[in-house]
Amino acid sequence: MQRGTFQLMKSVNKSIILNKIRTCEPISRAQIAKETELTPPTVSSIVKELLEQGMVYEQKKATSMGGRRPTMLYINKTAYYLVGVDAGPETMNAIVTDLGGTILGRISYVLNTPITEASFLDVMKQSINEVVRLANVKMEEIMGIGVAMHGVVEVATGKSLYAPNLKLTDIPIKEALEQEFCVTVKVENDARAMALGEAWFGGHGDLGSMVTVNLGRGVGAGIVTDGKLFHGAKDIAGEIGHMTIDINGEICECGNHGCLQTFATGPAIVRRAQRKLAERGAEHSFKLTAESVFELAKAGNTLYVDVLEETGFAIGIGLTNVIHIVNPEKIVLGGGVMKSEEFLLPIIKKTVNNNALTEGAKNTEVKVTKLGKDATVLGAVALLLVEIFDSVLG
């Protein structure tokens, strides 16, 4: 089961039927035909193929009424397995899941910097080999590898164009992994992968549109519409970290003034706290971190409460802009900064409510992710699930 599997899936009708079974199982052939408007013979012959490939299985339904028991179809979740990799900047995390996203094994390596391209790829290959071994599955049963890579990624070629924290450029991830493992490889920016992971595994149901924002050392975001990532014309859609919040504000690493990133990252929170302390002529004897700002705020120190509330206000302004451009059904927030949820979320919601244009926009649901750290690595797996279950490529 190598590259060819994806080719086999690449029939529109097959994708429609497979997706129908995935979302509605258990389901009968007759129901599939009725709900997809495909003819019963078409459904029968495609289901036969799927049964032969082992992607689905059938079982007679138990009925208490007696009479003929209909044969129901189910996705065979353990027919194949998938590998997801969350690559950098500090660690390399890899998981193996079944087709339902259940994690069967995981591993994490620390990335020692400075690192060369060759050793970065070596750690990646080693983590994949090791996690497959730990999950107790055979490499032949792996259907594909999804990689969530920090930094700028060229999706079509699966290349990491620029990984700022590792100081590496033009890493041919897809090429290297396909050569090594002979399976389909998908590479995506980590914030976007996280958004996809949230959409597939976050328990949000069948949402038409969702924006996920990761607030950590940087600000990344992903826009998911109808279960797929939205990239925009030149792959820049969702770069909300560099949305201007204050045209006279602090200079960002991108060279512009007052980007959301200059307000809403862990380091930005620390800088603002230090500035406030300096204004008061006060100083801290220990090294201030975003965590300690949160702890000090929790202890009732108003200077730190103010810092977090200002952060929440800036995030709220940014999200209001997002709502006015994308108008998503839901916004999900994640990342280390959201550990300060109790201070941030109320003011974020209040700001959206005060600033959004219409009643509907004001009430856009804003939540904190429940997936935690796994959202990104599960998103790497979801890059493949989108292909398997939703591929409509000819």
Ligand SMILES: [Zn+2]
């Ligand atoms: Zn910027």
